[in-house]
Amino acid sequence: MLFRTNALDDRVGKTLVDNLYTNPGSLTAGAANGIIAALVAATYAANPVIWNVAILLSLIGVARVAMAYGLPRLQVRDTRWLELLYELGAFSFTATVGVFAALTIWYEIPLIAQMLMLCFAIGYGAGMATRNAGRPVISVTGMVLTFTPICVALWSTGDLAARTLAVAILICFLGMVSISMQIFRTLRDSIGAAETSARLAEKMQQLARTDVVTGLHNRAGLNHYLVDHLSRRRDETRTALFWFDLDRFKEVNDALGHQIGDRVLNEVAQRLRSQAKVHSVIGRFGGDEFILACDVRDRREVETIALALLAEVTRPMRLDEDRLEISCSMGVAILPDDGPDLESVMQGADLALYHAKVNGRNQVSFYDPSMSRDLVRRREIEAELRVALQRDELSIFFQPIVDLATGRIRAFEALVRWFHPEKGELRPDEFIPVAEETGAIITLGNWITAQAAKAAAAWPDDVTVAVNLSPLQLKAPGAALGILNALREARLPPHRLELEITETVLLDHSQQTEDFMAELSAAGVKFALDDFGTGYSSLGYLNKYPFGKIKVDRSFVSGPNVGKKSDAIIRAVSGIAASLDMEIVAEGLETIEQVDAVKAAGCTLGQGYYFSRAVPDYLAAMLLAQERDATEPNRAAG
Incomplete structure (x- = not known):
């Protein structure tokens, strides 16, 4: 029950693992101290067992440091695999530290060497409680593997002071478990609050970019997604921008009311969705104006799409008992043919739309450079x-x-x-x-x-x-x-x-x-x-x-x-x-x-x-x- 996790706990653990592999400095320091302490303590004991364990500890420490620096460069993306490797290294190192400290007591090597290893082992175990608090199972298991051999060795000496130290280590272990869990809960709450804030911010941003009447992108959303769409466009691809304007839409609002007008706008939005190519960007630019952008092969395809869109939008619609025939003017510009960037192409489509309306409405007009000259004039x-x-x-x-x-x-x-x-x-x-x-x-x-x-x-x-x-x-x-x-x-x-x-x-x-x-x-x-x-x-x-x-x-x-x-x-x-x-x-x-x-x-x-x-x-x-x-x-x- 203590270590039961949920999705949020898993994300807290992922944050820990990411931090471990992106900031391996503390792991390197701990491994270096352990290797130095073990080798120094081994020099005080003419015991091959202690020397073998000291060498094993050194090899594990070096391997951990190598993984900490090497795995990110190998671009390993599987978080669970990274976590398992980290757990294997951590448990191996802590168990070896605990066994080595217990052996210094068991073989009664010089007291100063015993103190060196006991101080390092207890300090390292306590450090794990905080460093790995994001994953309590690692924190607690690491302390158990470190402290258990030491306590067993101290208790087995029969010495009162040694047994008192064993009890003190046990009490320290319980205290560090409490601290570790408190840190974990704090981390979890902080990450949960940050995720909630991020979701709310994303939702607010989505609402800010969505037109409430049609569900399409609004002007801000159009600009954002058009820029994103064009940034992923391949050099050889053309992008056509179709700018629509419903002719005399004000008369619909004045004669039938704004509720019917909103339903007309929504119906036009649905028709644009039904006719649009996959990955098209569609939005309501404002009022009765819509914009659709999509990748095309050539101008001939653009003309085909434009005529199909115009026919679909102007198809008679029936709302309740009213049969409405809405005409539509359209301006079209193509990137990069009619401009090198989004701003120039939008300006071209807008100019083409103006010419479509001036020339009698309910038609398609393609941008021509002379329109820009007319605009300047x-x-x-x-x-x-x-x-x-x-x-x-x-x-x-x-x-x-x-x-x-x-x-x-x-x-x-x-x-x-x-x-x-x-x-x-x-x-x-x-x-x-x-x-x-x-x-x-x-x-x-x-x-x-x-x-x-x-x-x-x-x-x-x-x-x-x-x-x-x-x-x-x-x-x-x-x-x-x-x-x-x-x-x-x-x-x-x-x-x-x-x-x-x-x-x-x-x-x-x-x-x-x-x-x-x-x-x-x-x-x-x-x-x-x-x-x-x-x-x-x-x-x-x-x-x-x-x-x-x-x-x-x-x-x-x-x-x-x-x-x-x-x-x-x-x-x-x-x-x-x-x-x-x-x-x-x-x-x-x-x-x-x-x-x-x-x-x-x-x-x-x-x-x-x-x-x-x-x-x-x-x-x-x-x-x-x-x-x-x-x-x-x-x-x-x-």
Whole structure:
């Protein structure tokens, strides 16, 4: 019962054995002292038996030291085998020490030699009690093998002092057993506590690296396991990184609730697991984005995997009574083809994902070096755009919108221009998308509205100004209040401002959009539906929102598909607009033939190079002045 062990005791013993073989210094010192003491004591006795035992003790001591230093170098990993060898050496040495000390008493060699061996034997046995406390069976057995022959020899002399010493050694043995067991329990408790702490730390680390919704790696876990995966990658192996983004996932959360949204994420995670290759690393990067990395042979295999993953993720899913069709965009980059390290490949996959979304979503895009060049360009534009707003490098130009019946200017559309001091004029399609991506469009849009309102305040009262709005502007906090403040500062009546909104803004059916338009419409601001016919055109928009004008896209006027069908569409839209008391603007007019065609089709207003390009504010004022001057003589003549 005393030496019954459990798994923890075995681990304590393993720690002892490891320590014995990794730090053999004390074993070497004990063996050296024993050999010296035995050889010195043997010189005092002209007895071949004692000399033979002394030599045997020396050989065992040398063998133990040799094993202590030699076995680790042989890389012996079997702990039980190492422990058995240690026990064999320890028991052999302690038994020989005990027998040798008993023989010095039995053969009554000089007293000083007896004292030398008795002191060494008792000290060595006591030392074993503490040194081998991690394995009580070794500690106690070693003391028994050392002390028993000595006590028997002392008792057999019949001398009172010798017998008293034998009893004292026995009492010392019992005390050292108690000390040994106490040390063992302390070691066991310490190692047990350390193991518990290590398990808790490992569990906490695992939780810190796991996404609670899907059970996949989270961002921290992804980084850890991707680094580990790549560190074990062979030089000739390619690693593909697939970056997923669920398209318009926010609509699922808004329409069905976050619980359904979490179930969708979990279902996507299960599908990725089912399609992934063995040893793939899969994680949820955040929100509705997932990353999968796996080793591949070549680009052809990457394409096959990408298409299979996209098909699996976008396969319709049924949650309770809801049938959901989730589209997905994917960006792919390959290491080392697209970058030498994890950071560059992740950046490449992210750029490819961006292009997949920009190009229409629900598709796979592979990284191309030109994407990095575009990124550098966008970052330059982003940084310079913020500075440009401060340095007044931006200007507002105005393009007239003309009444097709009278030829008079009814409004101007405000268009931003950027004249860079080094790069010259930058096209709006270069910096407007960057402004939208970075959120700078909110600041830029508010500035455009304020500048346009100031310019329009100097025009005749019957001329309005039109300003395009970005979707981000509509959703920005206090957007409506910001526009009303700009009108108030410019002293421009609200009915002289017209805000142009594209159909894409209305797709998400946002309550914010409805509230924004309702608040401004109540104040008198007008709204126009821009680029009608290019996207998800719906007549429902005309009924639901307070639009007073429709702008027919230039593709119906001057595009390659202009003909009977486009003319019929313009006529149909014009008829609907007329019945709703709305005006129709034809964009992109460049020739008199186009002007006549759209006028005949029912358009009431026109805009394009035929009438005028966009001009600075002072030229816009000049156009209005010339127009007024030309009409005054006619009125006087009449």
